[in-house]
Amino acid sequence: xxxxxxxxxxxxxxxxxxxxxxxxxxxxxxxxxxxxxxxxxxxxxxxxxxxxxxxxxxxxxxxxxxxxxxxxxxxxxxxxxxxxxxxxxxxxxxxxxxxxxxxxxxxxxx
Amino acid sequence: xxxxxxxxxxxxxxxxxxxxxxxxxxxxxxxxxxxxxxxxxxxxxxxxxxxxxxxxxxxxxxxxxxxxxxxxxxxxxxxxxxxxxxxxxxxxxxxxxxxxxxxxxxxxxxxxxx
Numbered sequence: 584x585x586x587x588x589x590x591x592x593x594x595x596x597x598x599x600x601x602x603x604x605x606x607x608x609x610x611x612x613x614x615x616x617x618x619x620x621x622x623x624x625x626x627x628x629x630x631x632x633x634x635x636x637x638x639x640x641x642x643x644x645x646x647x648x649x650x651x652x653x654x655x656x657x658x659x660x661x662x663x664x665x666x667x668x669x670x671x672x673x674x675x676x677x678x679x680x681x682x683x684x685x686x687x688x689x690x691x692x693x
Numbered sequence: 694x695x696x697x698x699x700x701x702x703x704x705x706x707x708x709x710x711x712x713x714x715x716x717x718x719x720x721x722x723x724x725x726x727x728x729x730x731x732x733x734x735x736x737x738x739x740x741x742x743x744x745x746x747x748x749x750x751x752x753x754x755x756x757x758x759x760x761x762x763x764x765x766x767x768x769x770x771x772x773x774x775x776x777x778x779x780x781x782x783x784x785x786x787x788x789x790x791x792x793x794x795x796x797x798x799x800x801x802x803x804x805x806x807x
Contacts, residue, residue: 618793618794620738622738627788627797627798627799627800628730628738628788628797629795629797630794630795633794639794639795669737671737671738673738673740673793679755680752681740681752681753681754681755682728682740682743682793683740684730684737684738684739684740685737686737687737687738
């Protein structure tokens, strides 16, 4: 069971805006940065957001991240069919001395 | 350009050992924290271990603590994961990643089965 909690699924229609939440605690998201990853079937994860709200070069600005307290969110605007994938959040836990991943959210573009 | 290439996966019996390698190119491995992350078939991502950039700190997931060891060879610019006392639940694709950020290997499959 993941200590970072994500909804198992999310969906939207092309052009819509969807958000995926990641809930943690005071020893992880509350005090450390969050990364977000996109994973297509059979491929390695791809970094979408680092340091909670920073986009690596090459990631479209349709993807944005935010953090408030012990929760973080990934927002995808202007949803496209190629956004259909699994999305994961991750954060360091300073009490456990481990990196925690969320359980993942499967995004379906209807 | 930056590249990470894992190797060493395969089929192994429960209780046996296996060593995974992650050959880095395009950057100096010892300048960065390096992680191993795994993914069991049909499951989510699970962090396994990290080696700090200066080599002084190693941290492990509870599920592998005492059985797995992360290390590196600076002369070969290669990261390793020594896996002992393997269990069926260690079956997964294992990825190495630079700083848990924008560079990941393609993964190597470890199957623990009798």
